[in-house]
Amino acid sequence: MPNSIDKFRAIDAHHHIWRLADLAWLNGPTQPRIFGDYEAIKQDYAAEDFIADVTPEGVVGSVYIQVNWPAGQEVAEAKWVQETAQASGWPHAIIGYVDFSSDACAATLKELSQFSLMRGIRQQLHWHENPLYKFAPAPDVMNDSKWRQNFALLEDYNWSFELQVFASQMPDAAQLARDFPATPMVLQHCGMPEDTSSEGMRLWLEGMKRLAAEPNIHCKFSGLGTFIHENSVSFVGDITGQCMELFGHERCIYGSNFPIEKIWTTYTDIIQGFKENLAALPQEVQESIFYNNAKKLYKLSL
Numbered sequence: 001m002p003n004s005i006d007k008f009r010a011i012d013a014h015h016h017i018w019r020l021a022d023l024a025w026l027n028g029p030t031q032p033r034i035f036g037d038y039e040a041i042k043q044d045y046a047a048e049d050f051i052a053d054v055t056p057e058g059v060v061g062s063v064y065i066q067v068n069w070p071a072g073q074e075v076a077e078a079k080w081v082q083e084t085a086q087a088s089g090w091p092h093a094i095i096g097y098v099d100f101s102s103d104a105c106a107a108t109l110k111e112l113s114q115f116s117l118m119r120g121i122r123q124q125l126h127w128h129e130n131p132l133y134k135f136a137p138a139p140d141v142m143n144d145s146k147w148r149q150n151f152a153l154l155e156d157y158n159w160s161f162e163l164q165v166f167a168s169q170m171p172d173a174a175q176l177a178r179d180f181p182a183t184p185m186v187l188q189h190c191g192m193p194e195d196t197s198s199e200g201m202r203l204w205l206e207g208m209k210r211l212a213a214e215p216n217i218h219c220k221f222s223g224l225g226t227f228i229h230e231n232s233v234s235f236v237g238d239i240t241g242q243c244m245e246l247f248g249h250e251r252c253i254y255g256s257n258f259p260i261e262k263i264w265t266t267y268t269d270i271i272q273g274f275k276e277n278l279a280a281l282p283q284e285v286q287e288s289i290f291y292n293n294a295k296k297l298y299k300l301s302l
Contacts, residue, residue: 011290011295011300017047018044027042041262047084050091074097082115092301093298094117095119095162098121102150125142125169154183162186167191168207174207184216186220187217190220196227208243212251221253230265231269237276251293256271
């Protein structure tokens with residue numbers, strides 16, 4: 001049965017806040033990027049702005065995802081978010097950044113562990129032949145022995161890893177999950193289906209089946225406007241429906257990717273689109289996806 005407006009609550013497990021001055025990639029000249037023209041978000045987006053966007057929609061908790069501060073400022077980013085949370089009450093967890101290829105990785109992880117809201121790490125691994133979609137320096141960074149040696153340290157902190165890859169990288173990503181079964185991994189943006197042709201979707205589905213076979217990989221329902229640059233309720237329904245069949249509702253988690261998605265839509269439209277597509281599911285399934293799974297995975301105190 002559908003959620004009633006009175007009972008609905010959600011955790012947004014994928015969002016950002018920022019001060020424009022901290023982000024060289026955002027406050028510099030506009031460049032071609034994966035999400036299109038981003039002039040509309042070249043401004044501060046404070047915790048108070050996020051709270052104003054989400055609380056009218058029943059969101060009661062959130063997980064901050066690192067947003068690529070300049071190299072060497074990983075600890076400063078987490079410190080600012082922790083202080084923001086202490087002042088505003090939001091967010092309720094932090095996913096920080098380290099470069100697992102760095103000689104300083106172990107020391108940086110230790111420094112990050114001083115912040116009580118730290119729950120995991122995102123190092124974006126996505127690589128693509130299209131330069132516009134390429135972020136990582138190579139498609140197989142996760143296979144490097146030094147990278148893996150540092151990646152193994154996540155288990156010492158009981159932290160998760162936000163896994164961001166394209167379909168061509170999913171076999172390696174599945175192997176990574178197999179090799180580190182005690183580390184929870186959260187697949188970003190439903191595996192980033194950037195090629196919606198029949199062949200592109202076949203390759204995406206093939207890769208997603210590999211990932212879903214690994215019990216420590218969860219699927220995040222987020223960022224589905226990234227490549228189509230719109231909030232398409234039908235596209236959201238198609239992709240999330242397939243993901244639920246593969247992962248089961250117990251491993252699916254809602255996230256908005258705000259304020260990136262603010263480029264083309266509103267928070268209300270994003271969450272209403274997800275609610276519309278999930279409305280026919282049993283109440284407990286909806287609650288798992290919107291609230292319970294994130295609360296458990298990110299160890300939130302709400």
